[in-house]
């Protein structure tokens with residue numbers, strides 16, 4: 440609870456500055472409340488739809504961005520923590536980073552809150568054997584699951600046969616252990632033109648298991664992968680998802696109303712920094728960057744952002760770029776700037792809510 444109060448105080452300060460600069464001062468020198476740390480581009484899967492926001496699959500780019508050495512990763516996290524309360528660990532597959540447990544322990548020591556992690560779940564049992572406290576260091580564990588059918592999952596993952604069943608088993612077997620550690624489980628579901636029915640089943644699974652649901656339409660590069668509105672079953676899926684009979688959504692329903700119905704939004708990429716495995720920040724946006732700056736080259740994150748803004752101002756980025764990147768991290772910047780209180784209340788609810796199995 441103390442961590443939550445500290446975070447809320449830090450977010451209130453950052454948000455007051457953002458609102459002042461955006462609405463009163465008319466400048467988009469915005470400051471993030473969290474960073475998305477892509478710990479490694481390596482992955483133990485090779486999902487058919489995998490896309491980094493610029494049209495490339497993560498595992499195909501391993502050589503473009505190697506993970507930082509442990510000491511450098513720790514130094515970078517220390518710098519970030521001075522200005523950011525929250526962190527979102529992602530990849531590639533974060534759990535196959537060779538120093539994953541050491542980095543997670545450092546994130547815990549530095550007091551980031553909340554700590555979110557997106558994983559395919561395969562490595563969790565092995566990591567838990569090495570560190571029984573692992574789940575205590577994560578506040579929200581987002582596990583990807585695009586179908587309840589192991590054969591469909593195997594087709595999507597393009598990894599080892601049987602991985603689909605293994606992921607389903609991990610979710611079922613570890614849900615109680617994870618919740619028992621105080622960590623919340625969320626199921627992330629990427630929807631493609633071939634998996635509309637699968638997404639409906641995953642959604643029903645989440646309702647039955649009382650797990651929060653985080654859907655996302657598949658993107659390809661800086662836009663949607665399909666014309667979803669023309670796909671049979673998509674409309675019904677979204678209606679159910681957003682209705683009272685729908686699942687418990689992870690995050691703000693306002694975000695999902697825009698995201699799943701493809702309403703227009705203005706993206707403010709500076710509000711959610713991406714950090715690549717080698718400790719670089721692509722500016723102004725991961726999907727569309729002019730340059731990358733290394734966090735370790737600066738004495739503070741603020742110094743890096745001032746430099747980035749000088750070289751490439753992001754005034755009105757969302758209006759100018761016009762790219763329809765329908766991802767939660769983009770749509771939520773729109774909602775945050777217009778209704779920060781709503782987003783904060785929904786985030787606190789997600790952190791505190793007690794599921795049936797808690």
Ligand SMILES: C[S@@+](CC[C@H](N)C(=O)[O-])C[C@H]1O[C@@H](n2cnc3c(N)ncnc32)[C@H](O)[C@@H]1O
Nearest residue numbers: 488489490530531532557558559583627657658
């Ligand atoms: C690249 S994955 C990395 C984390 C982890 N390996 C996993 O499987 O969840 C991060 C998130 O991006 C999402 N993602 C990947 N490709 C996508 C695409 N083309 N459109 C929308 N979301 C995508 C995945 O669903 C996942 O939640």
